[in-house]
Amino acid sequence: MSTLDTEAAEPAAQAPGVRTRRRAGNRDRKSDRHRSRTDGRVPLGRRLRRDRTLLLMTVPALVLVVVFNYVPILGNVVAFQDYDPYVSTNGITAMLESPWVGLAQFERVFADPWFWHAVENTFVLFLLQLVLFFPVPIALALLVNSVLRPRLRAVVQAVLYLPHFFSWVLVITVFQQILGGAGIIAQTLRQHGHEGFDLMTDPAVFKFLVTAEGIWKDAGWGVIVFLAALAAVNQDLYEAAAMDGAGRWRRMWHVTLPALRPVIALLLVLRVGDALTVGFEQLLLQRDAVGPGAAEVLDTFVWWTGLRSQDFSYAAAAGLIKGVVGLVLVLSANKVAHLMGEQGVYRK
């Protein structure tokens, strides 16, 4: 069940003879079944006393997650209301006193051309990012991996990782200084008697611009996972392939790429599962400059209708649609991965 299957990292078995008071139920862990049986014999009260400190340690994080991740799920009831924040002094009583309208908000959302426009923009951006962004880290990883000098490699990696740690505000401002109307390229063109341009406010190229910003910020960081997979390739395979007469390119095709396949599949599944999220902060920051026609995606649509126009119930309905479709996407992407024989995001 555990996703990122950390269970496998559990220490196999404890040293024989080490019998501690606390780990009494844990001495013999040949199998899960066995463990649960021994654990079952320890009365609940004793286990509670034994693991009291451990449980207490998880409480702060658990409280935060429950309050900020689980409780708001209940707040989605406003999507079935005509929520009015001013009907009462606090949000909860306002929810209780607001009138119920059934699915009326959802009908409004589905009849709204701007909603479908946001859906279309989200989808187009997702496809662009998948086609133009996704392969870049793989190519960069192969390139970095071919650098053999350790110091040079560390420097290259440091430079490529750097933009990942910049905020979106910074990334977009940097792009503005390069490609904007007052940017260095337009400035140079004007100085040489050409006409300037402003890519930052041009709706026609906006989606490519967004993709380029994403590549600048995160493609270098994406290299890490692939480099780790490359480091794990058995070097004997390369030697054997070379002995059999495979050249540089054929070795890459027949040894390197198959080694990367599970990682590529996993990341692809994650990306498809997260298809509806195409860069909320990034798009929100540029929405004013380029206009909602090109920049409105589902997340910014929820933000605009809810927090700007204060139509909370309408925005919550749109957000709920996104959330449910997103959940279905993650689960089905995972299912497809299993069917393809890959590990997927979590295991059953």
Next chain:
Amino acid sequence: MTRSLTGRWAAPARPVWEEPPGRAGLLAKGLLLAAACLAVLVPLWIVVVTSLSTKKAITEAGGLVVVPRDLTLIAYQELLGGGQVTRAAVVSVLVTLAGTVFSMTVSILCAYGLSRPGSLGHRFILLALMATMFFGAGLIPTYLLVQTLGLTDTYLALILPSAVSVFNILVLRGFFMGISPELVDSARIDGAGDLRILWTIVMPLSRAVIAVITLFYAVGYWSAWFNASIYLSDQNMMPLQNVLIQLVQKQEIPVGLGQAVRAGNLSGLAVQMAVMVLALLPVAVLSPFVQKHFRKGMLTGAVKG
């Protein structure tokens, strides 16, 4: 050619079966790598140089400055001499420090609490945490909750809603579980409690992963602007990123610097670029130090390579 390069700069020997690379291949590879690195470094160079330029140099260059001439620190002196940007920088530093300490404390405790196999309820808690990686409650309900809790217009709204990252907890937990259980058990026999074991054994052994996760949390707090934009209404409370949005995207001059820009040697553009440098400096300086641990931190307990 490589004889002058020694130590870690030198290329290791190739295996005998590998054909030496052709000149064209090497050149293409070098050019591609150089292009990738320059794509990152050139824009940063322009920003830094412009922030250090005088009004005269900027006028002569017609805007952004590529070749440094007439360098001055005047933009930084004006910005950090009190006023809007100084206050925003202080806010950002304090929120980042407080938030990171809080997040790390909560995450390390939770990760350790879940790291002993077979402890009561650890599977259930783990599932409850991981389930949140698959769905979001949505922007509107979260906003209404923060409002109901009375966190709006307080700095807690910038820290509490994003304080816990389940991914980070899983990474920490994965690392903690890799620590030899004999070590932990012998400490327990010696009478050490869980908190003591965490502090004296587990944490010192996990310095690499703790460094990485600290950086992740700190960068998260430092880069955040959205929560401030929806939960804070007082302009004087805004962190640096939000001020940067105002200054650069809306081409404003920081409050109180208008006079200096009109009359003095200070350029409005240099001011904007200097705010950018302030916003990227801590991150650019700190992240390379943690770099050598990234792979360990990213991959232990996360994607098993």
